[in-house]
Structure formats: structure tokens, C-alpha cells
Amino acid sequence: MSTFIKDFIEKEKINRRNFLFASAYGLGGVAAMGALGPGMARAALTDPTIAWSYRNRTNPYWNEIVSGGEAFVQSLGMSKDALTHLINEGSSEKSLADVKAILAKTGGNLALAIDTNDAPNARPVVEAVAEAGAYVSTLWNKTDDLHPWDFGDNYVSHMSWSDEGPAEQTARILLDAMGGKGGVVHLGGIASNNPAIERLNGLKNALKDYPDVELLAAEPADWDTQKANQVMSAFLTRYGDEITGVHCANDTIAYGVLEALRAEGIEDMPIVSYDGNPQAVQLVSERKILATVFTNPHWGGGITAALAYHAAIGTFKPSEEPNAHREFYGPTIMVQPDDALEFKANYLDSVPTYDWTDFWGPSNGPIVYK
């Protein structure tokens, strides 16, 4: 069994223990505050509306995110319908308008989790929330000059993912499987997408240590199985036997690559991918794919709502937290053949019950700007 998952589970246990201590201490704190009289309980809201603002639910990734939000709301003893859904359908304007509408409706008694659809939209959203005295945590999109600590307590946190490091790790697994020599092709996402750029950079970083491996070509396959299938077929014409490994920007691309290879009767090509979809994890356990990376969107969606909610009701005071607790990377879990089945049982077949007050346990360090 991989030590990676063992470490991960161990880390979670310790964090949970720490939380128990912390909450006992916190309760004491609340009691002390009560003794000092009602005048002290100023910033906290009581029973705020909890809302998640996101693109739409037909996308499997966002479906996972929001299911995490619902699990968090249920953990508070409410029905999952208690979570208010603000669906922006990919429009930043609608995203902002929805936020302003719900701020008006709730009079600022709101804990908001949001992906603002694009980075520039984060500032007006955060400003509107702060002005109304509500609390917001953001996911994925914000500009580099916008920071939670510039807004006191109301802008609670921001979580994002950096794919460059994990993509470099999968690349190393691939390059080792190739014996450190030969030719690799990369099939990428939509060329302008940030994750697509980061995942290709990960491969390029790893290649610096493998001088005998040539990057034959890198083509966008637009996150699409059928496009990936065609691009891989054309690669086979151009490079034929020179290709000894394939680096895919995500799982859906890997499916297309596998089928293009199957059509040619090639069964043992080393392939790595990204995202940790259930089908890909299954393929990893069968050693058809050597590695994929799981980013735990369920946890990400739940904890973003939990951070906003607990800051709102005063469980913790964001401005007293270090910066690393306000801008941080989301979790990444490397899935490899030896631990794939165990991973599948723990994370995919049954969704783990998370401790939604362990805000930073599974996270992955402070966000670094280049």
C-alpha cells in the first residue's frame, strides 16, 4: 500500500483530534464571552442563510462541489434543501446580480460560497458582501491582487488548486515507466485554460531531469474524448513507434487515447492522466493508466461553505488566522495502481463523512504567486 494514502489518513486523524481540543477550548471561550455580557457578541450572525453560487449542476465536477455543500448543510442538522443555489450558467453578470439580490433579501445575514465565474468578478462580489456585513469564501477564481485579509473578517478565505506540481509527479511516474528514454506526446485541454497550461508545464518541468526523453508533440484535445481519439491516431501516423509514453491533461482525454491505441492493437503503452474520475481510477487499478490525480471536489465544495458559515456565526475569527489559512491550495491525492482499489473504496464508492470544522487539514499549503 502506498504510504501516501496512509499518511493522508493519519494526518486527518490528528487533525480531527486537534479539532476536538480546539472546540472544547472554543466552548470555554464562548462561555467566557457570555460572562462579559451581550455587548461583546458583535460581528457574529445568527442562523445565516447558506448559499453556493456556481456554474451549473449538469457538469459532473460542479455537481461534486455542490454535493459537498449539501453534505455540510446536512451536517448542521438541516435538510439539504436548506442550501440556497445561485446558478450563474457561466455568466459573471448573473453571478454578481444573484449575489446582490440575495444580500438584499437576507439583509446581509448570509454565508456565501462562490466561484465568481471569472477572476475580475471576484472583487465586486467580495465588496458587495463586505459592505452588507455578510461572509464569503471563494473558490478557484480571483485576481492576484485581491486578498481576504484586506477585507477584515468578511472575506473569509480563498481556495484554489495548482496543477503544476501534481502533473509533474504524474509525469515522473510516466517517464520512469518509460525507462527514462524514448518519446512522449502530450494531449492537452483547451489551450487557453489555466489547468491545461499548468499540466503541460508540469510535464516540461519533469522532462528537464530526463534528457533522453523527447517531447515529440503537445496538441490540445479540448478535454474531449473523441477529439483526443483523433489526435492520438494522427500522432501514431506521424511518430509511430517513436511514441513510448502518453501524458494526458485529464481522464476524459485518456479514454480517447486508450481507444486509439486499442484500435491499433497497442495494449501496453504507459499513460498518465488527471482528475481521478471513477472510471479512470478503475483503469488505474487495472494498470491501463499508471496514475491520476484526485482533487476531492466534494470536500472543496463543503469546506468552502463551512468556512463562510463558521466565520459568520463566530466559530473562528478570520482576521486572527494566519494568511496561510485564508488563501490556500485544495487537496490533491495521487492515485496509483497499488492503492487504486483502496482509494476507490474510501473516496468514490462511499463518500467519506468529513469533519466540516477541520477547515485546513486536507489543504495543501498557502497560495504562491508567481
Add this chain to the structure above:
Amino acid sequence: MGSRIRRETLVKWAPLLVLIVLCAFFAAMEPRFLSTRNFARILIAASPALMVAIGVTFVIIMGSIDLSMEGTVSVCAVAFAFCFLWLGGTLASWAWLALPVAMLVGAALGFINGLVHVKLRIPSFMASLAMGFVGTGLAMVMTGGDRIRIEDELFRSLLTERFLGFPLMVYVAGLFLLVAWFIQTRTTLGRNFYAVGGGEDLAIASGLNVNRVRVLGFTLAGVFFSVGALLAVGRIGIAETATGNNFMFLSITAVVVGGTALWGGLGGVWNTLVGVLIVFVIGNGMVVIGLPGYVQDGVLGILVILAVILSTDRKSISFVK
């Protein structure tokens, strides 16, 4: 008179000429382009799109347009996958019934599409686009966003079994191409498509039930979309909502590039075959000679315009809308 004949001949054969020039160009840049294995790769990629493009060809010959292919392909693929797995999951059992069921689903969707267009008097452009969205949504509801894997070796032999260097799915596509050609040239329905597209007023005046022909045209298109869906599932081994992605752009481009006029009455299934091959030869050839991705889309757009200029006699049409 002599020059006029030459112009007509040129227009008729222009798409084929474009295809040959493209092949010669890519072969000159990269000799491996001309290998049998590469042609097999191009044909594997092109087979599902050819079926979809043939379906829409009939509708375009009538002077209408059908944009429902993405939704219809997704629904047919997903319906096939559910039915196939439910009935046993291998072609050697009753699960083969999933094949005709998928085609019936395609026919039903096309039939509804035609009825919406004819009975509610909604332009085919809007009616079929809307039906396409309905289809995509329906496939989403059926799958809940999941992918369904079809692992049956017998069904997947469409891709894995080869005869004379080409997988079985290429021959299946060829067979349906001949069926389409038969419908186009040897049946009343096929000739009625041209009558409706060439001059609807005349067709009505001659006592033709134009509405009936239209509904049948859309139904037939639905059947061919479903065959495209089956081949797409055979190629990837996955049925999902995204199975239908990109088919709209590919098939409409292929039909137009092949020389079938969007105003109806001209062209046919052979034009569509050439058009589909042009689109996929470009897609394959540009990767094979190593053009970067962002150049590929631009080049494809320019080639579409060029092909339309070459393959239609612009002077013979009075207006462009």
C-alpha cells in the same frame, strides 16, 4: 456554350479535386500520410460523422436544415447502452435488439422534430436546434452525467477486427452509404426530396404532399443519426451525454464542403462522402505534418470558404440569405 459546360463540370468535380489536392499536399509534406494504416485511422474517425452528415444531407436537399444531431446522437447512444446492458451486455444474447431499438429512438426523435417543424410551422432551423437541446438534456437526465462503458468484445469488434486493413465499422458505414444512395436515387421519397428542395411551389402544384415528405425526411435523418451514434459508441466504447459533441459543426461543414447547396435541390450522398473525407483529411493531415492546434482551426475555416466558392456556381443563384 463550351465554357459553360466546363464550368459545370468543374463545379461538379471540385470537391473531389480539393480532396485529391489535399491528400497530395499532405503526402508531399509527410510521406507516412499515404499509408494504409493512416487511411484506416482517418476512416475510423470519419465513419460516425459520415452517418450523421448523410442524415442531414437529405434534410438539406429539401431546403430545410436539421441541427438536432448532437442531442439525437447522445440520446441514441445512451438509449442503446442502457438497453444493451439491460438485455445481457453482449451481442451474442438478446442484447443485439438494442441496435434496432436505438435506430427506432432516432427515428422517433426525427419524427417529432419533423412534426414540430411542419405542424407548428416553426422554421426547421429553430425547431431542430430546440429538439437538439431537448435531446442533450434528456441524455443528461438518463445518465445523471455518468459515462456508460460498453465492454462487449463482440460489439467492440467494430473497431478491433480488421478486414483488408480496415476495421469492420468502416464497412458498416460503407453499407449504410449504399443504402442512402439507393434511397436517394431509386426511391420516390429520394426524388421527392429534390422536388421539394428544387421548387416547393411546383412540387405542391404537382400534387405532392410536401409536409409528409418533410416529416419523412427528418425521420430518415434521425435513423442515420442513430447509426452514427452506434458507430461512435463502437469507436470509443463509451456512451455519454458528450457523445454527440461536435457533430453539428462537423456534419454541416462536411455537407457544405462536399457541394450540397444549403438552399436545397442540389448535391447528394456522394458529395457528403467527399465532404466528410475533406474535413477529416484536413484534421488528420495537419496533426501529421505538425501544424500547431490554433493554426488548424483557422486553416479549416479558410478551406471551408474556398471549397464553397469552388463547388457552387455563385452566378446561378439570385440572392444569398
